[in-house]
Amino acid sequence: MNSMSEGLTKRQQEVLAFIAEHQQVNEAPPSLREVAAHFGFRSMTAAADHVKALRRKGYLKHRPHQARSLRAVPSPSTPYQPASRARIVDVPVYGCIPAGFADERRQEDVEGCISVDVDTLGVKPSPRTFALEVRGDSMIGRHIMEGDYAILEHGMDPRPGDVVAALIDNESTLKTFVKQRGKPCLKAENPKYPNLIPAQELVIQGVMVALIRKVR
Amino acid sequence: MNSMSEGLTKRQQEVLAFIAEHQQVNEAPPSLREVAAHFGFRSMTAAADHVKALRRKGYLKHRPHQARSLRAVPSPSTPYQPASRARIVDVPVYGCIPAGFADERRQEDVEGCISVDVDTLGVKPSPRTFALEVRGDSMIGRHIMEGDYAILEHGMDPRPGDVVAALIDNESTLKTFVKQRGKPCLKAENPKYPNLIPAQELVIQGVMVALIRKVR
DNA sequence: CAATATACTGTTCAAATGAACAGTATGAGT
């Protein structure tokens, strides 16, 4: 009955979607005239009315008399909303993680950043979260392909079956964490690499919590 | 020697920092008068000059004659940490997409939202972007597992080898788009489902551009 | 039927804002 629970008309949904999209694509909200132009309104009052209705219903906010200050209010029904920034974490992508991991992760090793949504991936934001670009096909049995980005959490306790990153021959490699006769071991998920490595001998750098793959 | 490698004066760094910070805190870049006011300039030309210098040196961009269009440009030499640079899009997750796709995507079918970073996934945000939770193992040959989230783009022209979502028996299913004797066909990537379906008979709802998997 | 919300056209006003012009002063570099 009151704000936010009120339904939107089709036109209002369109206007809201345009504003939210414009915000994302052009990195700035549209002016009222741009809204009018986009929908072919010959009067900007039309756009202003829709914005007013959306404000009244709680889907938009703005700062009065300030240019391009429209802001879509978070709601599960509208795609394109800028998620609250707090939920987004920039995760560094490492090519290779040196041995002294937690102490000093050198910036030189960072190959880039990927941004992930905390809720989406179900990971808690922490400085111990990082990403590795997958090299080779040693984990193909777990359907992890070369070029995939593995999101890992450092300092987690690996459970049997977890995919972990370990430092082998001064290179970060993904393996499955298993227990063999009570002893923790690492194994590759590819018949080409049949060896089972005792986990005590190596540094486990992180446990995989998510995977991101770009295609095309 | 030229743009971007040029150093900044202390004042210019301050101005750049203020603009970047204002962008984050107020969710909008400052106007030139606001910059002047913040630094106590009694003339906005002072602010304009600094902005001009920062633009010349490649640290700022703007759209001419557009209010609040200043944008800090990512730069390796300035540590201004723009979390605002991440362009996050909430993509709706559909369980099943009805036939009349583009016309009306009903809110009821949205199962949730996942947030993706545009730069990370390399997808342009558009209302045609959506996500599907993968059901079944028909695409296991492409290492797409049950429970994965496929990010798809509607209206893209599929190329042979692309993974596409098609409406089969009123359900959205992932298939590989192939050409068989010049005819576009869809095939599952699992020997259990050997049938090849002529693509003309169905609605292709989108082309997969990325994949997200949560584990643990 | 009256009241109200929606969905617009057409116009006007004033505030917000970017941009430009004319100066002053200082310091660094050539």
Place this chain on the structure above:
DNA sequence: ACTCATACTGTTCATTTGAACAGTATATTG
């Protein structure tokens, strides 16, 4: 000494833009 970038003051102009007023038309609802 001369030039040039920096760092400002003070002013004016033209656009951009939000906001408001006066209407028209349609559909919904009590």
